[in-house]
Amino acid sequence: MGQDIQQQRIITKILGKPVRYVRSLFRPLVRERRTLPGILSWIGLVMLLGFIFIGIFAPVLVPIQQTNALAYPILLPPNAQHWMGTDGIGRDVFARVIWGARTSLTIMAIGALLALIVGFPIGLFSGYVGGWVDRALVLVMDSVYAFPGLLLAALIAAVIGKGIFNIGIAITVIYIPLYFRVTRSQTLSTREELYVEAARALGARSWTIMLRYIAFNVVIVIPVIFSLSAADTILTAAGLSYLGLGLEIDVPGDWGRDLSDAQKYLGSGIWWTSLFPGLMIILLTIGLSFLGEGLSDIINPLLRKERS
Amino acid sequence: METFLKIDDLSVGYGTRRGKVGALVGIRLEMSEGETLGIVGETGCGKSTLGKAILGILPPLTEIQGHIFFRGRDLLRLGLEEYRRLRAKEIALIFQDPMTRLNPLMRIENHFVEEILAHESVSKAEARSRAREALLSMGIHESRIRNYPHEFSGGMRQRIMIALALVLKPSLLIADEPTTSLDVIVESQILEILQDLKRVYHMSLQLITHNMGIVAEICDRVAVLYAGKLVELGSAHDVFHKPLHPYTQGLLASIIHLDTKELHSIEGSPPDLISPPSGCRFHPRCPYAQQICVEKEPPLVEFQKGHLAACHFGDTFL
Numbered sequence: 339m340g341q342d343i344q345q346q347r348i349i350t351k352i353l354g355k356p357v358r359y360v361r362s363l364f365r366p367l368v369r370e371r372r373t374l375p376g377i378l379s380w381i382g383l384v385m386l387l388g389f390i391f392i393g394i395f396a397p398v399l400v401p402i403q404q405t406n407a408l409a410y411p412i413l414l415p416p417n418a419q420h421w422m423g424t425d426g427i428g429r430d431v432f433a434r435v436i437w438g439a440r441t442s443l444t445i446m447a448i449g450a451l452l453a454l455i456v457g458f459p460i461g462l463f464s465g466y467v468g469g470w471v472d473r474a475l476v477l478v479m480d481s482v483y484a485f486p487g488l489l490l491a492a493l494i495a496a497v498i499g500k501g502i503f504n505i506g507i508a509i510t511v512i513y514i515p516l517y518f519r520v521t522r523s524q525t526l527s528t529r530e531e532l533y534v535e536a537a538r539a540l541g542a543r544s545w546t547i548m549l550r551y552i553a554f555n556v557v558i559v560i561p562v563i564f565s566l567s568a569a570d571t572i573l574t575a576a577g578l579s580y581l582g583l584g585l586e587i588d589v590p591g592d593w594g595r596d597l598s599d600a601q602k603y604l605g606s607g608i609w610w611t612s613l614f615p616g617l618m619i620i621l622l623t624i625g626l627s628f629l630g631e632g633l634s635d636i637i638n639p640l641l642r643k644e645r646s
Numbered sequence: 647m648e649t650f651l652k653i654d655d656l657s658v659g660y661g662t663r664r665g666k667v668g669a670l671v672g673i674r675l676e677m678s679e680g681e682t683l684g685i686v687g688e689t690g691c692g693k694s695t696l697g698k699a700i701l702g703i704l705p706p707l708t709e710i711q712g713h714i715f716f717r718g719r720d721l722l723r724l725g726l727e728e729y730r731r732l733r734a735k736e737i738a739l740i741f742q743d744p745m746t747r748l749n750p751l752m753r754i755e756n757h758f759v760e761e762i763l764a765h766e767s768v769s770k771a772e773a774r775s776r777a778r779e780a781l782l783s784m785g786i787h788e789s790r791i792r793n794y795p796h797e798f799s800g801g802m803r804q805r806i807m808i809a810l811a812l813v814l815k816p817s818l819l820i821a822d823e824p825t826t827s828l829d830v831i832v833e834s835q836i837l838e839i840l841q842d843l844k845r846v847y848h849m850s851l852q853l854i855t856h857n858m859g860i861v862a863e864i865c866d867r868v869a870v871l872y873a874g875k876l877v878e879l880g881s882a883h884d885v886f887h888k889p890l891h892p893y894t895q896g897l898l899a900s901i902i903h904l905d906t907k908e909l910h911s912i913e914g915s916p917p918d919l920i921s922p923p924s925g926c927r928f929h930p931r932c933p934y935a936q937q938i939c940v941e942k943e944p945p946l947v948e949f950q951k952g953h954l955a956a957c958h959f960g961d962t963f964l
Contacts, residue, residue, distance in 0.1 A: 468706070536747040538703045540761045540810060541733035550760065554751045 370636050379632030382565070385625030393440040396591075404433035405590040413603065416610055423610040425596065426603055435614050437591025441502065442572055442622065448506025449571045450513065450564055457517025462556065464518070465525025466548050476522070483515035487570075488577050495583045505584055509574050513567045520563050524556045531555070562637060565630030569623045576619050593619050648718040650850060651677040651700075651818060656712035658695050658704065666709070667919045669695040671874045673712075674946065679817070682844060682851040684865035684882065686858065686897065690916055692874040693854045697820045700852075701739050702729045716818070735765045738811035742823035744804035748795035754781070755791045757810060765814055780809040784839065801832035808839060819843070820852045825860070837864060858901050862886055870894050873917050873927040876946060880953035890955035890963050892932045926958070934959060 367383075370376035392399065403409060407427040414424040422431035464475040482490070494508040528534070534551050542551070578584040579594025589595075593615040600611035658670040670692045677683050685693050698704050700714055702721060714721040716737065721729065733739075741747050748757060758777030759770060768776075778788045784805040795803060804824060811819060821840065825833035841864055843849050853865060861868055861882060868885045870878040870893065878891040889895045896912035914931040917923050923930050929939040938958050946956045949964060957963075 532741065532743065532746040533749045535703060536741060536807070537749070539698075539701055539733060539739045539741070541730050541735060541764055542760065543730065543764055546760060546764065550752065551749050555749075 366636050367633075373636075375632040375635035377632075378628045379636065382625045382627070382629030382632060385621065386565075386629060389439050389622050389625065390443060392436055393443040396436050396440045400430075400433040400436045402433075402437070402590055404430040405437050413608055413611075415608075422614045425611045426599060431596075431611060431614050434591045434596055435593070435618050438593040438596065438615060438618060439591070439622070441585065441589055441591050442575060442593060442619075444502055445506050445509065445575045446568050446571045448503060449509035449575070450568045452506065452510040453513035453517050453567065454560065454564060456510070457514040458521050458557075458560065460514075461518040461521025462525050462548065462553055465522040466529060466552060472522075475518070479515040479518045482511065483519070487512040488574055491574055491578055492581060492583050495578055500584065500586050502585060502589070505575055505578060508578070509571050512574065513571070516563060516567055517560075520559055521556055524559050525552055528552050528555045558637060562630055562634040565626045565633060569626035569630065572619060572623050572626070649676050649715065650679040650681075650717065651675075652713075652715040653696075653700075654713040654715065656696075656699065656714060657710070658692070658699050659709040660705075661707060661709070662920070665920045668874050668922065669919065670699065673876050675869055675876065675879065677818075677850060677852065679850055680844075680848045682853060682864055682866045684861035684868045685852060685854045685871060686856060686861055686868060687871035688856060688897075688916055690919075691871045693856075693871055694822050696871070697739055697822045697852065697854055700820060701733055701737055703733075703739075731765060734761060734811065734816060735814045736816050737818045737820065738814070738816040739820045739822060740804075740807050740811045740824050742826045744807050745800055745827070747807055748803060750795055753792050753794055754798075754806060757806075758813060761810060762813065776813060780813040781806070784809045801828055801835065804828060804832070804836060805839070808836070812843065815847065816849075818850045818852065820854065822854045823856070824853075825857075826855075840864065858897060870897070873922055874919055875927055875956065877928065877957070878955045879946070880950070880955075884950065884953045888950075888953075888964065890949055890953065890960040891928075891957045892934055893928050894955075895963075896931075926956070 367376065367379055371380060407429055410420065410424045410428045410430060412424060412426055412428045414420055416423045420430050420432065422435065425431055425434070460475060464472045491505075491508040491512055494511055495505060498504045498507065529552060531551075534547060537547055537551050575584065576594035576597070579592050580598040582595075582598070584594055585592050596615040597612055597619075600608075600615070603611055653673055653675040656670055656673040657668065660667045660669055673696065675683075685696060687693050695704070699710060700716075700721065702724070704710065710722060712722070716732075721732070724732070748754075752760075755774060755777055758780065759773045762768065762773040762776060763770070778791055781791060782788055786802060786805060786809070790797070795806075798806065808824075819840075824840070825836050828836065837860060840851060840853070844851055844864075851864075853860065855861060865882045868878075868880065868882050869876055870885070870891065872891075872893045878885060878889065878894045880890075885894060886898065889898055893912070896910075899910045900912065902909070912931055913933075917927060917930065923940075925941050926932070926935075926939045926944050929935040932939065936958070942958070944956045944958045944960075946954050947960060948954045949960045
């Protein structure tokens with residue numbers, strides 16, 4: 339019995355911090371739920387959660403066999419059995435679209451998360467240390483940033499090959515500079531905050547200052563760029579697949595490639611093979627943008643108010 | 647016996663695009679243990695720079711020359727880690743505008759715990775109980791220890807800052823305009839706290855201020871800074887009754903009393919520290935300025951025992 343309580347305590351202790359942090363992120367969302375940015379964020383969040391649900395439960399929703407070639411007669415228009423019809427090689431479009439959500443979200447998670455994991459610490463370090471280290475890093479990051487994103491991703495994808503993980507990495511490289519720049523500029527202003535000087539006067543270690551005083555005050559801008567860059571990730575991934583540089587042919591769902599395959603049927607009035615994958619790309623991107631723009635409208639005034 | 651604090655020929659220069667700003671030039675100053683030294687002067691004369699220089703928290707790339715001896719150790723030649731250990735443990739600093747000096751995302755308790763653990767190897771529980779004690783001694787109830795900074799008023803935050811500065815029992819406390827942004831009632835509370843500390847812990851206090859009234863009330867000795875230079879140094883009694891430097895005289899004449907009919911002010915404005923005036927830096931504003939003041943820089947001369955001033959005509963004011 340006593341051991342149970344002990345265990346309970348340890349669990350709350352480990353989980354307490356992240357839970358509290360997540361809760362503090364949602365507090366402004368709840369407070370602002372009646373304003374336009376609040377409504378936008380909530381719509382975006384619900385859309386994103388919907389897609390995540392579809393992505394996770396794709397195997398339950400639709401058997402994977404339906405995404406195989408020649409599973410059905412080709413180019414059937416939407417009907418009761420095939421809600422979105424079948425495509426040029428006899429795959430069920432609905433099944434492809436559902437499984438495509440899984441693929442897109444995986445790429446998005448790898449791409450945006452890796453970019454965050456790499457870009458945030460480098461930006462923090464660069465802004466905090468300053469001097470020539472900072473200049474060198476800014477130069478490198480700006481050169482990457484100046485390169486057209488899709489072209490760079492295509493280049494990297496061509497070099498490291500196809501596959502979900504590789505595409506994730508190719509996309510990461512484009513978005514690292516974005517996280518870097520935002521984190522760095524936020525760090526530069528936070529570094530000059532008076533409480534940072536006060537912490538130094540009280541003998542705080544450099545690491546403590548960087549992590550507890552600066553990083554925690556900088557991290558607030560991350561949800562905004564995360565959702566905005568995630569939206570971009572979806573488009574880039576779809577773009578790469580469309581160009582034939584994306585995933586292997588046996589991936590059960592790939593909106594970009596399906597769109598590219600569907601192109602040649604458009605002329606003969608077969609609209610369903612292009613419409614549905616395209617619509618999914620648009621919906622997921624819109625959801626993420628709503629969330630990102632909404633959050634940015636909520637969080638940025640908060641930051642400004644706190645600073646003044 | 648070694649001096650408690652000895653500042654020897656300290657110069658601090660900030661690099662700017664227009665050139666080097668000599669924020670402090672050739673400061674020589676001594677403080678003995680248990681003493682309260684007031685540092686006065688107008689905005690931009692280098693008062694705060696002096697406090698930060700002693701604590702080694704000037705911005706990077708600042709040029710610092712000279713020596714600051716604290717109990718025989720030259721602070722400017724300490725290693726980074728050694729210097730860090732000294733802050734708050736031996737020398738502490740409290741700032742003006744307490745509203746922005748606490749991390750908005752950290753509970754008050756964690757400010758204390760982090761500070762104590764950065765200096766001493768004690769358990770977290772021990773650090774917490776010391777934090778509670780420190781807050782109580784500043785009149786803040788322990789039930790508020792888990793609150794965030796924004797839940798406190800300005801005066802309470804300044805008391806928290808003082809508690810933070812004192813929790814490790816430093817032997818020298820530098821108070822940089824600790825009451826400037828507070829109202830008069832809170833100001834008198836804070837001053838009372840500082841005086842209590844002097845009495846109880848026999849703590850040495852360096853009080854940086856532009857408020858001559860506060861100086862008269864609690865300081866043993868006064869140092870007057872003008873444009874980065876020390877222009878007068880002496881016991882509070884001497885400086886208030888027989889100011890030897892025309893700038894100090896001007897400062898004292900500008901104090902407003904109940905029977906003040908006409909505001910007195912010092913003509914002109916503080917000089918540009920990138921290209922300071924020749925000779926005595928005060929000469930463009932000095933009512934007694936002669937040719938020699940433009941040409942020659944007056945040395946700091948001891949006109950009376952323990953009463954120094956940097957004025958060519960100091961003896962005429964005796």
